[in-house]
Amino acid sequence: MARRITFNSAAIARYSGLIKSILLFLLLVIAVLVFNIYTSYLIERNAAQVAATQQLRGLTQTITRDLYDLKLSQGEDIRSPHIQSTVERLSKSKESFSKILLAFKQSGDISNAEGDTFSVNALSAANKTHLDIIDTQWTLLNGKLDQYLKVATNLRAPVLILDQAVDSAQGASIAIYNSSNAIVTAVDAASHKQATLIRYLQMGAISVAVLYFIVFMLYFVRRLTNSDAQANEARRETTEILDTVKTGLFLLDEDLMIGHQYSKELEGIIGHREIGGRNFTDILESMISDEDMTTTRGFIKQLYNPKVKERLIADLNPLSRIETSVDDLSGYQRTRFLDFQFSRVYSGRDIIRVLVNVADITDTVRLEQRLMQERENNDLQIDMLTTILNTDALLINDFISTVNQHNVTINNVLKAGGTSQSDLHGKLKQIFREIHSVKGIASSLNLFAFTNVSNAFEDKIKALQAEPNLSGDDFLPLAVSLDELIKLTQIIDQLNQRISPSSAAQHAAEPTQAPRKAMAQKLQQFAQDLAKRQYKQVRVTTQDLEQTTSIPAIDNAIRDIAIQILRNAVVHGIETPSLRSTKKKNPMGHVQIQLQQTENQAQLIIEDDGQGINYEAIRERAIAIGLYSAKEIAAWDNRKLLGLLFSSGFSTYGQTDEDAGRGVGLDLVKDRVQKLGGKIGIHSQPNQFTRFSFTFPLNP
Template sequence: MSSPGAPGLAISPALPSAPPLLRRAGRKVQLNLGKYREIIIAVAFFLLFDLAVLVLNFYVSFQIAEDAVSINLAGRQRMLSQRMSKALYASELASASGPIPQSLLDELHNASRLFDNTLQGFRNGAQVTGGDGRQVFLPAASGPKSADILNRALALWEPWRRQMDLLRESGSASHAAYVKAAADYARANNLALLGMMNELTTDLESAASQRASVLRMVQTGGIVLALLNFLFILFKFIRRLRQSDAAVEQASGETQEILSVVREGLFLLTPEMTLGTQISNSVSGMFGRPAQAGDNFILLLSPLVSAKTLEDARGYIELLFTPHVKEDLVQSINPLTEVELTQTDTLGQKRQRFLSMQFSRVVEDKSVKHLLVTVQDVTPRIELERKLEGEQKRAQREFDLLVQAFEADPAALAAFVERTEGSLLEVNDLLRQVDAGSDAKQLRRTVDRIYRHVHAVKGEAAMLSLELLASTAHEFESHLQPLREAASMSGEALLALPLPLEELLTRLQALKRSVLRDRHRLPQVAPQPGVDGLGAQLSALVERIGEDTDKPARLHAKLDAITDLPTRVRDALTQIAVQLVRNAVVHGVEDAATREARGKPVRARIDVEVARDETDQVHLLVRDDGGGLNPERVRQRLLSLGWFNEAQLAEMSVSQIVAQVFKPGFSTAEVTGEHAGRGVGLDIVAHEVRRLGARLLVSSRAQEGTTFRVRLAT
């Protein structure tokens, strides 16, 4: 093998060493020829035998082909004689009742002409019409017996032919007389003529059989000589083949030893994109399926990569097999430098692996014969890189959390941390009470309580623009959602929840240590949040959710009365307001295009008010100008969830149907996302209202909006 552009050996006549080099090269060629002289002579005899047999075969086969034509036409002569006789008899019968049909006359003339031409061809050799209607050369029949038969046949045929000619030349009025004369002659001589044609056919078949015997003898003799020659060559080769086989086996054994211990996957790829015969043992393990010689590389790769990557790999390999394309220039576009695989181990566990495949050309005579493919398992490197990248992102997110925390209202942040820590510790206590024998209904109530706590944390974190905490709480909800939707539940199903809880607590503690500890201006007990701060936070929350959901909205807040409320009531109303505001943006108001089509302002309006009435009752009002509650949509959703059937819903009033929106897990959102679809927000509202001992009133008008009002006595 050589590489493209490899230097060659140049011999100049002007150099003093050139003649001795040439003489040594000539002597080497002579020695090599002498080494194989016997084999060369044997091969020459073998070719000579084959050529002689081929020539004889060709000659005898040509004669047999001519004999086949003759035998076929001799057989046809028998048929023609019978056809003429039959046509004559039919014409004779037809003439008794009227004119002879022209078709019978045509058949007589054609049969007689064809019989006469073929008979003359047998005697003298001529071009005649063959059995398929084409012109063929009919050689003259050789041999004294055939000549005697033809002479007798011609003597018998000539009178008949003259009568047929007279019939053809006569007018229609004289047909009957000539037909009768020809028919009488046929009755008298047809069988004799038929017997002569039979004799001719038999004689021709005998001659063909003799030529076939000659051909078999020639072939047998040639095969015997060729076999003897072959045995001589085989004898000469066996001794050398044994030596060569021993050397090949040794080299093959060494190659197999290398391929069995090498950790990389190694194999050759042909221009047809099939695997070569030498494949390292590690290839099958890396691909997760057996890899054998002759397997199509693209088919082997297809279950492991996407359709686009597979097509790119095919194009890249085709480029490498193109000699004029520089190998170094296309290595950067190799689509298989990092292939991600999902494989199942012996324990049934799925794990990710990463393979890197590199291709090197094997060049011979300036053409690419193969590609050497090196497959490496780069999973540890990729995992390390991803781990480092994840740590960098984690650090960046922690930094972003701290930046957002520093920008938040200090008092609101302190209150949030205190409430959230208490909620998460309560979640921890709930999980500690769960064991494998816990009742299924109790487990569902536990999951609902945990869900409310986590969703409340997410809502407040989003209100304070603490995106990292909000997203961490959303991930916690993703662990809870399958538990809520499961048909049955056991205590073991909750065993994985401490992990996301620990992550959420860790981030909260980091926020508490890194931000609140360094804010010396904060008192030990967080003061009540100001009205302006809460209104601004709710307004920012509305703006952010509206941007994410393509529902631009503006918040109008009147929260003066909240500052005079006890902490417990204030925190509960704040939580209710957060959930109702989120619900108003996500579910209540329409998107910009729908509002414009309905003649509404593109930006929706949401009002939040906290006030006291003349009876000293506190009122929390959250109102939007959206499309209003749709009882029919709620009804269809209840049916799809399987909570009620048609008969049960038919007995329920509209207010009873609408009240179901406050049940855990109910949501009309078509797509689950960070802001909607989990059915927790209004569940929190109902829970907090019950905890306060308050009343919740809902009023809605189609296309005008929905109002939620909470009343409680203080």
């Protein structure tokens, strides 16, 4: 792209000495040329005067010779060719002499012997005396010639007229000849003087030019030497600056070509060597997407648009704080955060370049992330502290112990062997049950950090369950999530030990004592929180829930099942207040939880007065998700349809959120009951109630 050259006052001031010197030299050359032209004109004029004078002198001799010739030819027939030609030549010579003499007086054009016409200037005052002599002699001679020429063709003309003309020519020719010689000498002397002056002037001009050139060279060589020294010093300082700054600096033209000078740090920041002269897009193609590349080109184009204010488009910078993979120049790819900042470079009012400043802000971003993480951890600890302070200490201790058990179980499942697809999917189901149990307990205690981690954990499991082919490496993200859950458990354990060290020690010594009473209260609060999120109203009543069976596994199962079934009752069973009103029900739903014990068994009964089990909805959901065709499931009875509710991954809830939709709640319940040799009973009436009963043997 051609660049427009601009001049400003600073540039003119910088080169004023050079400009003045060149102008002075040009004036000197022009003066010499003008003088040469003028002197040449004078010499040419003098040469014309000399030629005219010589012609005048020759005419004098010609006239005198012709008169003598005519005198010697007296008696000859005047009509003879000799007489005729002599008289004609005499007449022409007389006319030419008069023209030359007139030109000497007042300038004019004359013709030479060859017929060529040239201009003759009047003689100078220095030759006036000689011109007067010639004029006087010619006047006398011209009169005699006129008299003779009038009778030259007359046979009876007196001979005396010719004799008088001859005598006059004889006397005038000497005077005219001498005066002509004097004029020629004077004009030659003037010409010689002028030629000498030109020669001296040329020699002087050449000497002055040579001297001026020497002075000019010495002066400007010194100036150039000083400028080069300053430029080298500036270049050295620039190099030192560019080698010292810890950011990447370079110039970018409108064609996105990078300048040849850039900071040393730039190569290390962007992972490219020999950057100068390369196109900016070649550097960026491995860092950003094609869409961002297009945006970057448009952004830089706007920077070169003088109508667009730079500060107005600064926020549109597409290369601000980008995350990218950069080669560290030793063959390793590293993730870095780079920040590109663009500034216009002006020359006068013209935008000539864009200065790009590239900073590696990886440490800053990492620090921000660390601070944010610490802030989140602090907020997390505050939330946990609030929960610990507002929750029964034994309940918190029981939660920590239970989650630790689940963590160990999940870890063992992850480490267990098995490479077949059925084994891998089985491991996913088992992990899903464990983490869903953790989420249920955490949700009942309002430990939202555990709830969020569990939700993320479940999302990863759901994603893996959707994969047709699994491998052991696919479980690595689950190990990361487990590690996060373990760290979270350690945090709440440490906080709990600081706040209630005695209760923690007591629970460690007597781990079988489940805090039933506190758990009953938490279930009621859990139901209220669920109902609020579902825009429902619910009341929970419990009976004998504070009893324990002295069998920790059964006590834990009763707790987990109570949480899961209560969740299902609120989410799936209890209707919204408006819908309950249309059914002539109390707008507030009711859930009853009762624990009955005999010598041989414990029975947990949970009943809600909601809409009952919708068997048709189960059938439609199975068809919708492709488990069975409409033909296959059409003949199923209610008992068989209930079996679907307890299968892993099946849910009639239309969406997945914190409260439902995972399809693992009842699967978890079935797993807990089966492992303890228990039984499940279900009784439901449409629009009236649903009752779950879980029976566990106490003497297995």
